[in-house]
Amino acid sequence: MKKSSGFRSHSADASPRLVKPRKTPVQARSAETVRAIREATIQVLLETGAQRLTTTRVSQRAGVSVGTLYQYFPNKNALLYAVLNEHFSRIIDALEQACAASHGCSVEQMARTMTLAFIDAKLHDAQAILVDVRKRGTAAIIKMLRSAPGARFPDVETTVMVLYTALAATMRVVLESGASKAMVAATRRELVLLAEGQLTRASLAQRG
């Protein structure tokens, strides 16, 4: 048998099929291996940054060979996805709680609570905005908005998509620019205004 294709994977997307583990561990030994690989990925990510993250480095740090890594993750992207998804999931927990806590409040109060929760969740290591995380986050906000008394959002999906993107992207830009505390505080104030402004407008606007 010959190697069919040593082609470098040029696809950057993390479509579901490419992102699932290649196989699930059935023995205790391999479960530990997978854990070690995930752990090593986080370490390498934090120590050297995403740019320097290589499969060789990760597997070395995990104490296994590259081949083993590829037994559980079909490619480097899947590995990154798995780890980051878990990380962001924990951040979104805070947003979900804030949304739940603001059920039935005024739109202004909702805007405030949600925005601050989002910011305080500290999107530090922000990488690609992951689809699943995004879904959870927007779902929580939509559910909250539907509970606002006396307010209707004619196109709540778009409203929340835009709002979520604005919050996430702005925090990403600010944090990546190595912002000072004062700059973060200013951004914080401004994002609350943005959220309040958009939500009050969107809840009143008449649309065709």
Added chain:
Amino acid sequence: MKKSSGFRSHSADASPRLVKPRKTPVQARSAETVRAIREATIQVLLETGAQRLTTTRVSQRAGVSVGTLYQYFPNKNALLYAVLNEHFSRIIDALEQACAASHGCSVEQMARTMTLAFIDAKLHDAQAILVDVRKRGTAAIIKMLRSAPGARFPDVETTVMVLYTALAATMRVVLESGASKAMVAATRRELVLLAEGQLTRASLAQRG
């Protein structure tokens, strides 16, 4: 003499020094070479996407050797930066015009004009948000806002940074998701609301 370091450039940033051309052409021949390389970069970018853009492919398409490419661009990033910067510059022209045209208008009118100009500029091939382009865009908006009669923006830099990021990031997400015409239209409406809402709030808010 031995090769001092064949190290792959791991730095992703496009700091000014790394981004300037390595040398400037002094003869007609090399001016044409640089032009061909820039042209080839755009072609490869459009045909195969940023993922598949390699220095070898670009130089091949340009009809020169890799070595020649590296005589004018210190690394791949600088090449990309040069080309994208020029591209986005043309897009920002539209924003600058819209801002200039709305001098002295109401804040609501400003929000509307500016947002629609931004969207209509079609951030299609949106790549990294380039610093210089960003600067020009935000500068135009700030200048316009300062001309609004009866409105004061206590922290206009932050206001505009947040607004610009929100607009750019949202359009990027929407266009990259292969949005339908209807989705683009909905986003359009929503972004106008966002801009209006934020700007009216930011212009009235009292801050410490």
Added chain:
DNA sequence: ACCTGAACACCGTTCAAGT
């Protein structure tokens, strides 16, 4: 069932040698 690591087909970048 799980792991290894040499091998493959790419990369970005350099530099002695040419015109």
Added chain:
DNA sequence: ACCTGAACACCGTTCAAGT
């Protein structure tokens, strides 16, 4: 002054071979 292209030090990914 400008260009060439083999060479270097990396990559991501695979697969025959081992336990």
